[in-house]
Amino acid sequence: xxxxxxxxxxxxxxxxxxxxxxxxxxxxxxxxxxxxxxxxxxxxxxxxxxxxxxxxxxxxxxxxxxxxxxxxxxxxxxxxxxxxxxxxxxxxxxxxxxxxxxxxxxxxxxxxxxxxxxxxxxxxxxxxxxxxxxxxxxxxxxxxxxxxxxxxxxxxxxxxxxxxxxxxxxxxxxxxxxxxxxxxxxxxxxxxxxxxxxxxxxxxxxxxxxxxxxxxxxxxxxxxxxxxxxxxxxxxxxxxxxxxxxxxxxxxxxxxxxxxxxxxxxxxxxxxxxxxx
Amino acid sequence: xxxxxxxxxxxxxxxxxxxxxxxxxxxxxxxxxxxxxxxxxxxxxxxxxxxxxxxxxxxxxxxxxxxxxxxxxxxxxxxxxxxxxxxxxxxxxxxxxxxxxxxxxxxxxxxxxxxxxxxxxxxxxxxxxxxxxxxxxxxxxxxxxxxxxxxxxxxxxxxxxxxxxxxxxxxxxxxxxxxxxxxxxxxxxxxxxxxxxxxxxxxxxxxxxxxxxxxxxxxxxxxxxxxxxxxxxxxxxxxxxxxxxxxxxxxxxxxxxxxxxxxxxxxxxxxxxxxxxxxxxxxxxxxxxxxxxxx
Amino acid sequence: xxxxxxxxxxxxxxxxxxxxxxxxxxxxxxxxxxxxxxxxxxxxxxxxxxxxxxxxxxxxxxxxxxxxxxxxxxxxxxxxxxxxxxxxxxxxxxxxxxxxxxxxxxxxxxxxxxxxxxxxxxxxxxxxxxxxxxxxxxxxxxxxxxxxxxxxxxxxxxxxxxxxxxxxxxxxxxxxxxxxxxxxxxxxxxxxxxxxxxxxxxxxxxxxxxxxxxxxxxxxxxxxxxxxxxxxxxxxxxxxxxxxxxxxxxxxxxxxxxxxxxxxxxxxxxxxxxxxxxxxxxxxxxxxxxxxxxxxxxxxxxxxxxxxxxxxxxxxxxxxxxxxxxxxxxxxxxxxxxxxxxxxxxxxxxxxxxxxxxxxxxxx
Numbered sequence: 001x002x003x004x005x006x007x008x009x010x011x012x013x014x015x016x017x018x019x020x021x022x023x024x025x026x027x028x029x030x031x032x033x034x035x036x037x038x039x040x041x042x043x044x045x046x047x048x049x050x051x052x053x054x055x056x057x058x059x060x061x062x063x064x065x066x067x068x069x070x071x072x073x074x075x076x077x078x079x080x081x082x083x084x085x086x087x088x089x090x091x092x093x094x095x096x097x098x099x100x101x102x103x104x105x106x107x108x109x110x111x112x113x114x115x116x117x118x119x120x121x122x123x124x125x126x127x128x129x130x131x132x133x134x135x136x137x138x139x140x141x142x143x144x145x146x147x148x149x150x151x152x153x154x155x156x157x158x159x160x161x162x163x164x165x166x167x168x169x170x171x172x173x174x175x176x177x178x179x180x181x182x183x184x185x186x187x188x189x190x191x192x193x194x195x196x197x198x199x200x201x202x203x204x205x206x207x208x209x210x211x212x213x214x215x216x217x218x219x220x221x222x223x224x225x226x227x228x229x230x231x232x233x234x235x236x237x238x239x240x241x242x243x244x245x246x247x248x249x250x251x252x253x254x255x256x257x258x259x260x261x262x263x264x265x266x267x268x269x270x271x272x273x274x275x276x277x
Numbered sequence: 278x279x280x281x282x283x284x285x286x287x288x289x290x291x292x293x294x295x296x297x298x299x300x301x302x303x304x305x306x307x308x309x310x311x312x313x314x315x316x317x318x319x320x321x322x323x324x325x326x327x328x329x330x331x332x333x334x335x336x337x338x339x340x341x342x343x344x345x346x347x348x349x350x351x352x353x354x355x356x357x358x359x360x361x362x363x364x365x366x367x368x369x370x371x372x373x374x375x376x377x378x379x380x381x382x383x384x385x386x387x388x389x390x391x392x393x394x395x396x397x398x399x400x401x402x403x404x405x406x407x408x409x410x411x412x413x414x415x416x417x418x419x420x421x422x423x424x425x426x427x428x429x430x431x432x433x434x435x436x437x438x439x440x441x442x443x444x445x446x447x448x449x450x451x452x453x454x455x456x457x458x459x460x461x462x463x464x465x466x467x468x469x470x471x472x473x474x475x476x477x478x479x480x481x482x483x484x485x486x487x488x489x490x491x492x493x494x495x496x497x498x499x500x501x502x503x504x505x506x507x508x509x510x511x512x513x514x515x516x517x518x519x520x521x522x523x524x525x526x527x528x529x530x531x532x533x534x535x536x537x538x539x540x541x542x543x544x545x546x547x548x549x550x551x552x553x554x555x556x557x558x559x560x561x562x563x564x565x566x567x568x569x570x571x572x
Numbered sequence: 573x574x575x576x577x578x579x580x581x582x583x584x585x586x587x588x589x590x591x592x593x594x595x596x597x598x599x600x601x602x603x604x605x606x607x608x609x610x611x612x613x614x615x616x617x618x619x620x621x622x623x624x625x626x627x628x629x630x631x632x633x634x635x636x637x638x639x640x641x642x643x644x645x646x647x648x649x650x651x652x653x654x655x656x657x658x659x660x661x662x663x664x665x666x667x668x669x670x671x672x673x674x675x676x677x678x679x680x681x682x683x684x685x686x687x688x689x690x691x692x693x694x695x696x697x698x699x700x701x702x703x704x705x706x707x708x709x710x711x712x713x714x715x716x717x718x719x720x721x722x723x724x725x726x727x728x729x730x731x732x733x734x735x736x737x738x739x740x741x742x743x744x745x746x747x748x749x750x751x752x753x754x755x756x757x758x759x760x761x762x763x764x765x766x767x768x769x770x771x772x773x774x775x776x777x778x779x780x781x782x783x784x785x786x787x788x789x790x791x792x793x794x795x796x797x798x799x800x801x802x803x804x805x806x807x808x809x810x811x812x813x814x815x816x817x818x819x820x821x822x823x824x825x826x827x828x829x830x831x832x833x834x835x836x837x838x839x840x841x842x843x844x845x846x847x848x849x850x851x852x853x854x855x856x857x858x859x860x861x862x863x864x865x866x867x868x869x870x871x872x873x874x875x876x877x878x879x880x881x882x883x884x885x886x887x888x889x890x891x892x893x894x895x896x897x898x899x900x901x902x903x904x905x906x907x908x909x910x911x912x913x914x915x916x917x918x919x920x921x922x923x924x925x926x927x928x929x930x931x932x933x934x935x936x
Contacts, residue, residue, distance in 0.1 A: 009476055010379075017376045017383070020369075021390045027444060028393070030416055031405045047419050093302035102295040112306060118314055119553055121505055121526050122546040125327070125533050126316035127309065132328070146309040154302070167657035170624050175671035175722075176645030179294035185670075189661035208398040210508045215534075229400035230512050240408050247404040251397045258396045262389065265396065269449065270456055 028251075035059065035244035042240040058245035067220055068246060071228035072253075074140075075207055078224055081144040082206035083199050090150055091195070094157030095183045099169060109158075115151035124215055131216060138218045147206055153198050156271045160194050161187060197268030200261050204254050225250040320543035327537045338544035348545065350520065351528040354435065358510075358524060359503035361439035362446075366499050367492060369443065370450025375484075377451065378458050388451070395448030403512040406441040428514050431521045438509050438522060446502070450495050457491035458484070490567050497560035501553055525549055575600045576621065576726060576758065580630035583616060583782075590616055592782040594630070598760065598775075603752050605773035606762045607805070612779040615730055618762045622651050622728050635725055645671070650719035651728040654735065656711045658703040658718075664690075665699040668718045689720040692754065709740050720755070729761040733768060745771055766806050770794070778802050800930035803854050809885060809898045811924075812860070814853045814870075818845050818925075826925055826933065828853055832891030834870045838923035840933040851933070852926040857900040859922035862886060862907065862914050869917030872897065874910055888914060 034042055035058050037051030062068050096102075097109050127146055128137075136142035164187065172182045188195070210226045217223050220231065229250050258265050324334040342348055377387045394402065409417050412426040427437045465483050474482060507526040510516060516523035516531070523531075525545065533542035576598040583591040591613050598604050606614040619625040621632060623644030632639050639647050658667050665686055672682045690696045693713045703711055712732060719727055729748075733741045749772060752759055763769055769776050770790045777787040778801070786798040790806075797803035803811050816828035819835065821842020828851055829835050838853065845851070863869065872890040886907060887896040897916065901907065908914060925933040 013376055013379055016372065017380055017387060020373060020376070021387060024390050024394070024444065024447075027405050027409065030409065034408065043414055045413075047416075089301045089305060092298040096295045096298040100295040100298070102292045105295075108299070108303075111311075112302070115306075115310055118310070118550060119505055121507065121529075122317055122550045123310070123313040124530070125320065125539050125542050125546065126313035129316070129327070129539075130308070130313060145305070149302075149305045149309050165655060165657070167653045167655050168659065170622075171651070171653060171657035171659075171718075172670075173624070174622060174644045174649070174651050175718075176674040179298070181674065183298075186659060189659075192661075204396050208396070210399045214508075226398035226400045229398070229404060240411075240414070243404055244408060247401045251401045254396045254398065255393060258393060259389070262385070266388075266392070266452055270452055 028248075031244040031248060035241055035248055037241055039239050039241045043238075058239075058241035059249070062242050062245045062249065067223070067228060068249060070221060071223050071225045072249070074222060075225040076253075077140055078143050078213075079203050079206040081140065082147045083203045085144065085148045086150050086153055086202050087195065087199055089148060090153040090157055090198075091188065092183070094154045094161055095179075095187060097154070098158045098161035099182070099187075100179055112154060113151050115149065120146075121211065124211070128215055137216060138222050140222075142216045143213050143222075143224070146212060147209060150202070152272045153202065156194065156198055157191070160191055164190060193264070193267075194271065196261075197264040197271065200257060200264050201268035201272060204257060204265070207254055317543045317546050320540050321547045322544075323540045325538075325540040325543075327533060327539050331540075334540065338541050339548075341541065342544050342548060347520070347523075347528060348525075348548075351523050351525045354520075354522060355504055355506065355524040355526075358435055358439055358506055358522075359500055361436055362442050362503050363496055363499045365443050366447055366450050367496055369447050370495060371454050371488070371492070373447065373451045374454030374458055377455060388455075391451050392448035394445045397445070399445075399508040400512065402441055402445045403509060406437070407513060410437055429518050431518050434514050434518060435510075435522045438513055441513075442503075442506070442509055450499065453491055453495045453498075454488065457488050461487045490564055493563050493567060494560065497556060497563070501556055504549075504553060504556075575633075575635065576760070577633040578617075578621075578630065579633075581617070581620065581627060581632065582629040583613075583620060583625065584628050590782050591620070591628075594782075594784055596777060596784065596787065598758060601756050601758055603749075603759045603761065603772060603774045605769040605776045606760065606779060607764065607766060607769040607773075607776055608779035608785075609805075610764060611781075613782040614762045614764075614779045617779070618728055618730055618760060621726070621760065622649055623647055645674075648725035649728055650722045650724035650726075651730065652712075652715045652719050652732045654731040656703075656715040656735075658711055658714055660703055663700050663702055664695065664706070664714050664717075667703070667714060668721050671718070671722050685721045685723075686717075689717045692720065692751070693717050708736055709744065712736065712744065716751070725758065727757055727759040729759065731763055732761075733763070733765070741768075748772060766808065770806065776806075778805060796932075796935070797924065798932055800852060800854070800926045800932075803924060803926070803932070807856055809857050809900070811854045811856050812897045814855075814890065814893050814897070816851050816853045818842055818847055818849045818851050820847065821845055825920060828925065830870060830890075831893060832871060836870065836918075836923070837920045838925050839921040840923070840925045840935060842925065842933060845927060845933065850928050852930075854924035854926060855918050855922065857885070857898040859918045860897070860899040861917050862888070862899055862901065863917055864908070865913040865915055867915035867917055869915040870897075871913065871915050874908060874912055874914050877907060877910065888916060890916070 033050055036054050036056065037048075038053055038055055038057060041048065041052060093112070097105060097112075131137055131142050131146075134142075136145070168186050168190070169182055172186050177185065207224075208226060209224070213224045213227045217227060220228075223231065229246055320330070321338055322333065322335055324331045324337070373387075373391050377384055377391070380387060407428065409415050410427040412418060412424050412429075415427075417427070418424060425433070427433045461484065465487075466479060469479055469483055505526065506524050507530070510522040510524050511527055511530070514522040516527045526549070529542050529545040529549065532538050532545060576596075578594050578596040581591055581594040582589065594617065606618060608614045616625060620627050621634075623639075623642065627640050634642075634647055634649070658664075659670065662670065668686045668689060669682045672685065677685075686699070687696065690699060693716060695710065695713050695717060698706060698710060698714070703714070706714065712735075715732070733744055736744060745768060748761075761768075761772060773790055775787065776790055776793050778785040778793065780801050785805075786793055786802045788796075793802055794806050797806070800813070804813065814830055816830045819827040819829050821827075821840075821844075824839060824841065825837045826840045826842035827835060827837050830853065836853070861869075862874070865871070870890055872888040874886060875889045875896055876887040878885040878887075882902075884901045884907070886899045886901055888899060890897050899916065927933060
């Protein structure tokens with residue numbers, strides 16, 4: 001396609017690309033610039049694009065005051081927990097749906113996929129009540145557990161398993177492997193890429209989840225980063241340099257994950273979404 | 278269809294391992310999805326608070342719902358928000374995909390810049406948006422002039438949140454359209470080039486028809502996602518000013534957790550679900566109709 | 573080493589019968605080839621013997637033990653898949669040793685058996701490589717090696733050569749024959765290629781549409797086909813078939829009249845067929861002779877000649893027949909110009925007659 005669009009289009013396109021890229025990069029860059037200046041500069045009536053006095057004060061104070069470090073730890077525990085549990089549960093279920101023959105398979109799979117249709121948001125109230133009865137309000141388990149049900153991930157894995165030639169399973173069966181063994185020794189290694197992709201996507205989604213922690217967490221100490229950051233208004237008042245530092249600190253882990261695993265992340269998101277359509 | 282070629286022996290052989298493998302999922306599914314779903318339905322027909330279930334109330338909640346101006350206002354806000362986001366998101370997503378696809382050398386950078394916001398937590402977006410939209414110290418007013426308090430202005434609050442949302446989520450549409458573009462076989466373009474077509478004609482004759490199903494999917498997915506908006510309006514504007522940014526889910530949250538009226542909130546949830554299901558079915562139907570038409 | 577016995581084996585998918593009653597005995601140490609066109613059920617039968625498909629009816633005995641419900645890994649079989657099915661993330665050594673590892677065989681013994689099998693197949697130098705670093709032929713040997721290591725009673729091969737190019741196929745055929753001699757194991761080999769069947773099999777079983785058409789040694793099937801199907805399946809180019817009517821069937825010589833009017837005699841017993849019945853005359857290309865137009869045989873016109881180096885194939889358009897009759901000759905000498913009229917002749921003993929149902933008339 002590139003060779004065939006005229007030069008005029010190419011030039012216009014280049015301009016558009018540069019403009020859009022600048023526009024999109026701006027907010028984060030501006031936040032960065034804000035975070036690296038002393039607090040006074042942010043409220044002065046003299047506007048400066050770049051800090052006149054560069055300082056990491058905002059960061060040190062953010063990390064010291066409030067609970068930012070605690071929140072980062074919470075987010076990490078939650079995201080890791082959700083990811084590990086979701087992967088384990090989904091892999092086993094997807095394998096059963098894909099490779100095992102049992103009565104009611106089609107029906108059960110259909111019911112599981114209903115999860116697509118019903119948005120999580122509609123279940124907030126009963127989930128809260130259930131968690132209350134289980135005594136899991138404001139706990140790691142309480143935050144993690146409802147996020148573990150993921151029809152999307154199961155669907156992706158099932159599609160993938162379906163596409164693996166049956167020969168491998170049959171050879172393993174002849175070699176004497178039971179179903180669990182086949183999953184562990186054959187299907188899992190072969191699916192390496194997609195498992196990584198979905199794991200990273202799940203991690204990011206769990207890290208970013210706002211709604212559920214918002215409902216289930218009641219104390220400042222147990223908050224995850226997305227939640228905690230909204231509390232910073234109260235903690236820091238109107239200190240924007242610190243607010244921006246907090247925001248960037250909260251963004252940093254996931255941004256890092258994205259940059260490090262760019263291909264896997266896009267692969268995972270594509271797999272997860274291309275199917276809802 | 279499963280079952281017809283499986284002799285009883287083999288089905289029995291595999292029932293137990295299947296059970297073991299599925300047990301964790303089934304338990305989690307029941308506990309955290311199926312039972313709450315049924316409970317929502319049940320709750321919506323009772324008069325309950327957040328912690329106690331009270332009398333059965335039949336369809337009273339729904340009757341209330343139909344006549345509740347706050348509810349319909351919130352629905353209106355939600356749809357307004359959806360329109361404000363879906364249109365730019367689709368158009369920009371397509372444009373960005375075309376650009377990323379075209380400028381191959383800068384692809385990793387371009388895609389990275391456009392997609393990065395999508396992996397960020399919501400509060401990062403809201404914090405930065407709030408900062409940028411400050412009336413006297415915000416950079417937006419510095420560039421545009423004036424001292425408008427965007428998030429406190431009844432006319433501008435929702436659009437402002439919408440713009441922030443566009444920045445935040447366009448990466449998803451970018452991905453969808455990119456995948457769609459990459460699925461178009463190269464020979465179509467080569468044949469068209471031989472026929473003398475170039476530039477915009479190529480787009481109109483080949484690219485756009487091939488992207489139509491992707492665009493439809495993107496629009497509906499975006500629509501459904503926009504309907505589910507909650508965090509941005511809650512954090513940035515708390516549903517104000519004057520409830521102009523109170524979206525349906527926010528109303529539901531308030532009803533449940535502030536007014537402790539779980540029954541009514543459940544009714545709102547059910548109405549909400551009905552709309553989402555309708556839209557999903559609509560999308561499936563449209564995609565199938567398009568596929569049948571284009572053959 | 574055990575024998576394999578199939579009695580009344582049937583299989584259906586829902587209402588669709590795929591195997592319609594198979595009875596077969598395979599002796600210990602035999603190399604048996606299942607051959608037939610695509611979809612005839614030969615692979616399904618193999619997989620039923622392996623335990624990968626369920627048997628709808630009938631009994632399967634392995635080594636005298638009824639094994640219908642026995643798990644595949646306990647039947648004493650090993651299978652070589654068409655696609656080799658080598659575990660991509662394991663090395664050759666691990667691939668070959670996987671079954672033993674699952675059976676909790678001690679490491680020392682695994683090492684011994686794997687290296688021994690690798691030596692037989694000359695792949696010792698590949699033991700540390702992953703499948704994707706191997707050529708097609710090497711992968712195939714690893715697949716065979718994986719089977720050998722398990723010391724099975726019966727080896728099952730599912731079209732193992734179809735993914736190889738022609739030269740490699742020929743070479744591997746020779747090696748498989750050698751392997752059978754060395755191991756002396758019972759081998760069941762599925763293929764759609766009749767050349768493989770003829771060269772490798774001690775016994776061939778021809779399948780068609782879920783049934784056994786005929787079973788016997790290659791020579792038996794070639795020289796005494798029981799019906800039209802088997803006659804047309806083995807041999808390349810295919811046996812020529814011409815429609816005819818029976819004139820007389822006495823005295824060890826059946827006389828038939830062809831559509832074009834010619835009358836020929838075939839050494840077959842037509843006693844049980846009635847005069848005037850429709851029959852099919854079958855003659856193999858190598859048994860036909862081309863003579864001049866007055867030769868007194870079947871009249872026709874020379875339409876096409878193909879020179880293959882050692883043999884020449886001449887195609888003759890025979891009056892009253894659809895399709896051309898193929899004649900296998902040696903060398904170029906003696907063929908008239910294209911388009912000229914010729915007559916075809918053959919010895920009475922080299923012809924076959926098949927009745928309306930396709931069954932072969934008994935030999936004279």
